[in-house]
Amino acid sequence: MTLEHQSHTGSPLAQAPLAHQLWQSGQLSLEDCQQAVQQAHQQRVPLMDWLQRHTPLNEQQLAQAAAKAYALPYDALDTLPPHLPDITDLPAGWALQHHVVPLQRTAEQLTIGIKSTHQLAILESLRFQLGVDIRPVMVPASRLEATLKLHVNSSATIDSIAPRQDRTTQQPIAPEAELNHLLAEACWHQASDIHLEPYQNHCRVRLRIDGQLHEWQMLDRDTLTRWINRIKIMAQLDIAETRRPQDGQMHFKDHHAATDMRISTLPTPWGEHLVLRLLGTTANHLALHQDALSQLGMTSTQYTQLKQALDQPQGLILVTGPTGSGKSTTLYSALQYLNQPERHLVTAEDPIEVHLTGVSQVSLQPQIGFTFAQALRAFLRQDPDVIMIGEMRDQETAEMAIRAAQTGHLVLSTLHTGAIAETLLRLRHWHLEGEQLASSLQLLMAQRLVRRLCQACRQPVTPTPQWREYLPEQAPPKIIYKAQGCPQCYGGYQGRLGLYHLAPMTPELRALILNDASPAALEAQLNEHETKPLRYQGLQQVIAGLTSLAEIDRVVPV
């Protein structure tokens, strides 16, 4: 087996054989191919995945094109194989874990079905492990998963996790290589966190994808300990300290992915529990686009309102929502929009999640007294145009932010509150005068994230009569969709959608704030529909078939 592919020196797509093939065969235009390569690279997903999600090409066409591009055989697997070759010398659950399927075996050769050329690297390590020639075959993704489902027992028990051994040397395979593989997989699936969890009788790895935790694999204690030690070394933590929590950072890079990770340890009765937060993956990749603002998923009115507020020379823009509602993504996208050579941008964050070229970013260090308020004080001596304060946590920070917003600075910040009226009450509770608020606020914004339905497996359902009460002003839709689940997604969902409520400072709203109006009066002014604004947005997305009613009920209940 070889990783070589046909070389197309001189082609504008020389680095992307699959894209080159699709262009040459006339299936996609050169422009589409170049955009696909660029987007897949920026979003750190395999090109094939990106193409499947964003172009009309189906999985058979893509698998065939990839086979041609990499000079691999293609098998449509029209009939699922009645049985699979014996692979008992591979670790239990290996095929499932890597989403590849062994198809044929002779003394010298093992034929393995893959669904993406990105998996060729996995086969390379397998060749060393088994000491046989590996023959990769491209197969359509759903046929591969169906074969796995049919033949490979997914309930690999904890007992079956034997220490992995190298066939030729009888030595255990370095757990380090497997750890690297886990980190690469986490990047590939755009996970936001990796949990390494010890328990009394077993150890578990979970990944958070699209905001939900998924059980990924079970480990024996030795492997977990070796992984944890390796991570602690990479993050420059004290490897001997296992009884106190520690924090650190590390950088991970392989052929397909690179990311910064924040590491935290927590001592439990069964050993250290590690959480690795992947910075600069998941939703954060949005912020790296120059045009990230337009990709937040706002309505065109909301997008215009946000841009108008950002185009002001001064004022306060507040983004509110609970943890995990996408506030950072919104702020980073706004910063990217404002990031022009003629402006000086500064940020105080806890910690810095995405590094932006051209922006002066500082990380808080509360343990030495470097707080948001301190950072703000330092900023004002640095002649900034735009100031981003990660979060307004106290009265002092809020007061200083408002003063900065009144004296020629555009200030962006977040507040951990649910709705806009609640935000105004919180600010008032911090003894900020109606007059101060009315003269400094530019835009108030509340937001949530809901999971996006997998378009491959969503199930149509008829809305119940109750729907009329949810959206009394609108005729109910004939069909909405619910989640099902398929090999391409997690529980019927894939990716996330933002729901937004924007309140620009109209003269009416300004007057209400100035006069310390009651919460009821504020809400009457802010809510233009009978349904609460965020829920209204969510229900519109249900009608559009992008998310489910269950998801809206979970995130923005009645």
Ligand SMILES: [Zn+2]
């Ligand atoms: Zn699905």
